[in-house]
Amino acid sequence: MPVISLQNLKKVYKLGDNTVNALRGVSLDIEEGEFVAITGPSGSGKSTMMHILGCLDRPTEGHYLLNGNDVSNLSRDELADIRNRQIGFVFQGFNLLPRTTAAENVEVPLLYSRPVLPASERRARALEALRAMGLTDRAFHHPSQLSGGQQQRVAIARALVNRPTLILADEPTGNLDTATSIEVMRLLQELREKQKITIVLITHEPDIAAYGTRIIAVRDGIIISDKPNVPRRVSDEPEALPLAAVG
Amino acid sequence: MFAMLPVNLKLAVRSLNRNRLRTLLTMLGIIIGVAAVLTMVALGTGARASVEGEVGSAGTNIIFVRAGNYTRGGDAVGIVSGRGAATTLVAGDADAIRAGVSGIKALSPGVALRTFIASGSSRAFTRVQGIDSGFAAIYSWNMSAGRMLDSAAAAPEAVLGANLAATLFGADTDPLGQMIQVRDSAYRVVGVSDGQAEDHADVLFVPWQTLQKSLGQNHLDTITLAAEKAGESSRIASDITNLLRERHGITGTPSAGYLAGQGGVGGVPDDFTVETQAAQALTKGLYTPAAAFALANLPKLDEVTLEEMADTLDRASDTMTALLASIAGVSLIVGGIGIMNIMLVSITERTREIGLRMAAGARSGDVALQFLIEAVTLSMVGGLVGLVLGLVSAQLIGWSLGWPTTVSLGAMALAIGIAASVGLVFGSYPARRAAQLDPIEALRTE
Structure with missing residues (x-):
C-alpha cells in the first residue's frame, strides 16, 4: 500500500473574479521509503501540492489517500490530528520559536498529541530526537545561539519527534550555504535509509533534487515528468565536510 | 485541556514577561478596577458594620x-x-x-x-x-x-x-x-x-x-x-x-x-x-x-433617632459605593479593551508561531486556549496587584474617615473572579481570531 496516493487531484483558487487552477489533475503514488523530490518553477503548483500533501489544505476535487485513508474531506481538527501523528514538516525558514530552547522547540508537536503526554516524557523524547541529530550539547540553547545548520537540525528533530510516516521538506536548504545544505541532505538520506521514513522534498534547485530517489517535475499544475533517480551521494561532493565540522 | 494548563501558563508567563512595560500598562485598567471594587466592598461592609455597631450597642x-x-x-x-x-x-x-x-x-x-x-x-x-x-x-x-x-x-x-x-x-x-x-x-x-x-x-x-x-x-x-x-x-x-x-x-x-x-x-x-x-x-x-x-x-x-442616623450613614456609604462602583466599572471595561487590543497585537506579531503550531498538529481549540489563558493570566496578575492596592487604599480611606474596613476572603475572591472574567470576556475574541487563522497564510507571514 502506498504511503501517499493522489487520485486526479485538482485545486482551484478563486481570487476575486479570476479562478486559478493551481492543480489540474495530479495522480501519483509514493511508496514507503521513497525520497521524492518535487521540482518546478514558481507558480507551477508545487507549493499547492505540498500544502495538500501536508494536510494544510484540502483539494477541490479528487482524492488524497494517506496511508490508505482518504483525508480529502476531513475537518480542520481532524487534519490537525493527522499532521500531528503522521507528518513532520521541515520549513525553509526553520520556523523555530525565538527565545525558546531547542528542546522546547522540538517538544512543540508533542504538546498536541492526544492523549496528552506527561511533561517528563515530552522532554525525554525531545532530547532523544536532538541526540539523533547530534545536538545533545545544544539542547538548551536558544535558536539565536545556534548556527543555520544547527537550527535546521533542530527543525528536523522537531519534524521527527512524533515518529511520523512522512517528512515534508519545503525548500529546506533555501536559507543555507552549500556545505550546510549538503549536510542537511545527507541527514535526510540517512533517515530514509535507516528508518525507512518517506520523504517528500519540494525544491526548485536541481542540485538538491538530485539527492532524491525519484524526481517529479511539475509545471502549470500537472506532472510533466516522473523519473526514478540514482541519488547523489554526499561523498560525490568534493567540498563535502564531515558532520562534526559543519557548524 | 486541563492537562495542558501548566504548558499554556508557562507560555503565557513567558510571553507577558517578554514585554514587561507593555504588560504592566495593559494591566493598569484591571489594577485600578479591582482596587476600586475591593475598596468599595471594604468601605461598604465597614460602614455597615459601624452603623450596626452603633444601633446594636444599646438601642437607646x-x-x-x-x-x-x-x-x-x-x-x-x-x-x-x-x-x-x-x-x-x-x-x-x-x-x-x-x-x-x-x-x-x-x-x-x-x-x-x-x-x-x-x-x-x-x-x-x-x-x-x-x-x-x-x-x-x-x-x-x-x-x-x-x-x-x-x-x-x-x-x-x-x-x-x-x-x-x-x-x-x-x-x-x-x-x-x-x-x-x-x-x-x-x-x-x-x-x-x-x-x-x-x-x-x-x-x-x-x-x-x-x-x-x-x-x-x-x-x-x-x-x-x-x-x-x-x-x-x-x-x-x-x-x-x-x-x-x-x-x-x-x-x-x-x-x-x-x-x-x-x-x-x-x-x-x-x-x-x-x-x-x-x-x-x-x-x-x-x-x-x-x-x-x-x-x-x-x-x-x-431629635433624630439612632435608626435615622443609621439610615443617613447607610445612604452616605451607598453614595460612596456607587461612586466606586462606577470607577470600577469604567476601569474594568477600559482595562478589558486594553487587554483585547494587546492580545490582537500579540497575535499579529506571532502569526508565524501560530502557523507553526497548527502545522505541528495544534487544533483550533488548542490555539484559542493558549491565547485565552494568556489573556486571563494578564488580567489575573493585574487583579492580584489591584487586590494589594485595594487593601492598602481601603485601609487608608477607612483610617482617614474613621470607618472600620473589613475585607473578607469572599470579597478578595470576588475581586479576582472579576479580573478573571474580564480576561475571559475580552480575551475570547482575539483567541478566536488566532484559532481561525489559516495555517498556510500564517506560515507565510513574515
Missing part, C-alpha cells in the same frame, strides 16, 4: 458628658482646654445630675486611660475604664460570666470585655478569680461582659473610685448616662448643660441646641462637652472643628 439614646471642650483657643479667657484636658468635671457633678435632672435611666461616672495591664505572664495594652454598676444598664450588658462590679464597695474588682478575657487568659482558663495588675494596683476578676459597643469587648472595667485613687486624680473624664425615653435626650442634654454651667460658674448666653457651650456670641466657653449618641455617630471621622461646626448647625439633631 446615650448621652456623654466629657471633661473639656472642642475649643482650643479660649480667646476670651486665655484657657487652653482641649477635650479631655480639663480637670473640672468631678464626682459631685455626677451626683448633681443624678439628683437634679429628670428622665435619666442610668448614670455612671467615668475615668479612663490606656495602659499596659498584666496577669501572670500575659500582658496587654488596652483601655482601662473606671465605671460604676450603672454602666451595665446604660449599655444593656449581660454578664456572660460572673457578676457586675459592686458600686457601693468600690473594691479592687474588675470586669473584662470578652476579647480581652480571651487575650489575657486564653479560651481554656476561667478568668473569674484571676488577678490583673494595672499600674500599682491589683484587681480580682469578678465578671465578663458581653458588651460589644464602642470596643467594650477589649476594655478592662474597674470601679471608678479605685481607678481615681490609683491615678491620684480627683476629677472624672466622663459621665455616661442613658435617657429613660428615646427622644428626651435633647431636653436632658440641655438640662445637664445648664446645671453644669451653673455648678462650674460659667456665665454668658448659652447657644441654642444641646451642644451649648460653644459660647455663642461673646459667651465663655464651657469646660465640658455634652454629646448624644446620634451626634457621635454623625461626627465620627470628622476633624474636631468640623464636628463642632456640624453639630452647632444642627440644633435638632438630638
Whole structure:
C-alpha cells in the first residue's frame, strides 16, 4: 500500500473574479521509503501540492489517500490530528520559536498529541530526537545561539519527534550555504535509509533534487515528468565536510 | 485541556514577561478596577458594620458628658482646654445630675486611660475604664460570666470585655478569680461582659473610685448616662448643660441646641462637652472643628433617632459605593479593551508561531486556549496587584474617615473572579481570531 496516493487531484483558487487552477489533475503514488523530490518553477503548483500533501489544505476535487485513508474531506481538527501523528514538516525558514530552547522547540508537536503526554516524557523524547541529530550539547540553547545548520537540525528533530510516516521538506536548504545544505541532505538520506521514513522534498534547485530517489517535475499544475533517480551521494561532493565540522 | 494548563501558563508567563512595560500598562485598567471594587466592598461592609455597631450597642439614646471642650483657643479667657484636658468635671457633678435632672435611666461616672495591664505572664495594652454598676444598664450588658462590679464597695474588682478575657487568659482558663495588675494596683476578676459597643469587648472595667485613687486624680473624664425615653435626650442634654454651667460658674448666653457651650456670641466657653449618641455617630471621622461646626448647625439633631442616623450613614456609604462602583466599572471595561487590543497585537506579531503550531498538529481549540489563558493570566496578575492596592487604599480611606474596613476572603475572591472574567470576556475574541487563522497564510507571514 502506498504511503501517499493522489487520485486526479485538482485545486482551484478563486481570487476575486479570476479562478486559478493551481492543480489540474495530479495522480501519483509514493511508496514507503521513497525520497521524492518535487521540482518546478514558481507558480507551477508545487507549493499547492505540498500544502495538500501536508494536510494544510484540502483539494477541490479528487482524492488524497494517506496511508490508505482518504483525508480529502476531513475537518480542520481532524487534519490537525493527522499532521500531528503522521507528518513532520521541515520549513525553509526553520520556523523555530525565538527565545525558546531547542528542546522546547522540538517538544512543540508533542504538546498536541492526544492523549496528552506527561511533561517528563515530552522532554525525554525531545532530547532523544536532538541526540539523533547530534545536538545533545545544544539542547538548551536558544535558536539565536545556534548556527543555520544547527537550527535546521533542530527543525528536523522537531519534524521527527512524533515518529511520523512522512517528512515534508519545503525548500529546506533555501536559507543555507552549500556545505550546510549538503549536510542537511545527507541527514535526510540517512533517515530514509535507516528508518525507512518517506520523504517528500519540494525544491526548485536541481542540485538538491538530485539527492532524491525519484524526481517529479511539475509545471502549470500537472506532472510533466516522473523519473526514478540514482541519488547523489554526499561523498560525490568534493567540498563535502564531515558532520562534526559543519557548524 | 486541563492537562495542558501548566504548558499554556508557562507560555503565557513567558510571553507577558517578554514585554514587561507593555504588560504592566495593559494591566493598569484591571489594577485600578479591582482596587476600586475591593475598596468599595471594604468601605461598604465597614460602614455597615459601624452603623450596626452603633444601633446594636444599646438601642437607646446615650448621652456623654466629657471633661473639656472642642475649643482650643479660649480667646476670651486665655484657657487652653482641649477635650479631655480639663480637670473640672468631678464626682459631685455626677451626683448633681443624678439628683437634679429628670428622665435619666442610668448614670455612671467615668475615668479612663490606656495602659499596659498584666496577669501572670500575659500582658496587654488596652483601655482601662473606671465605671460604676450603672454602666451595665446604660449599655444593656449581660454578664456572660460572673457578676457586675459592686458600686457601693468600690473594691479592687474588675470586669473584662470578652476579647480581652480571651487575650489575657486564653479560651481554656476561667478568668473569674484571676488577678490583673494595672499600674500599682491589683484587681480580682469578678465578671465578663458581653458588651460589644464602642470596643467594650477589649476594655478592662474597674470601679471608678479605685481607678481615681490609683491615678491620684480627683476629677472624672466622663459621665455616661442613658435617657429613660428615646427622644428626651435633647431636653436632658440641655438640662445637664445648664446645671453644669451653673455648678462650674460659667456665665454668658448659652447657644441654642444641646451642644451649648460653644459660647455663642461673646459667651465663655464651657469646660465640658455634652454629646448624644446620634451626634457621635454623625461626627465620627470628622476633624474636631468640623464636628463642632456640624453639630452647632444642627440644633435638632438630638431629635433624630439612632435608626435615622443609621439610615443617613447607610445612604452616605451607598453614595460612596456607587461612586466606586462606577470607577470600577469604567476601569474594568477600559482595562478589558486594553487587554483585547494587546492580545490582537500579540497575535499579529506571532502569526508565524501560530502557523507553526497548527502545522505541528495544534487544533483550533488548542490555539484559542493558549491565547485565552494568556489573556486571563494578564488580567489575573493585574487583579492580584489591584487586590494589594485595594487593601492598602481601603485601609487608608477607612483610617482617614474613621470607618472600620473589613475585607473578607469572599470579597478578595470576588475581586479576582472579576479580573478573571474580564480576561475571559475580552480575551475570547482575539483567541478566536488566532484559532481561525489559516495555517498556510500564517506560515507565510513574515
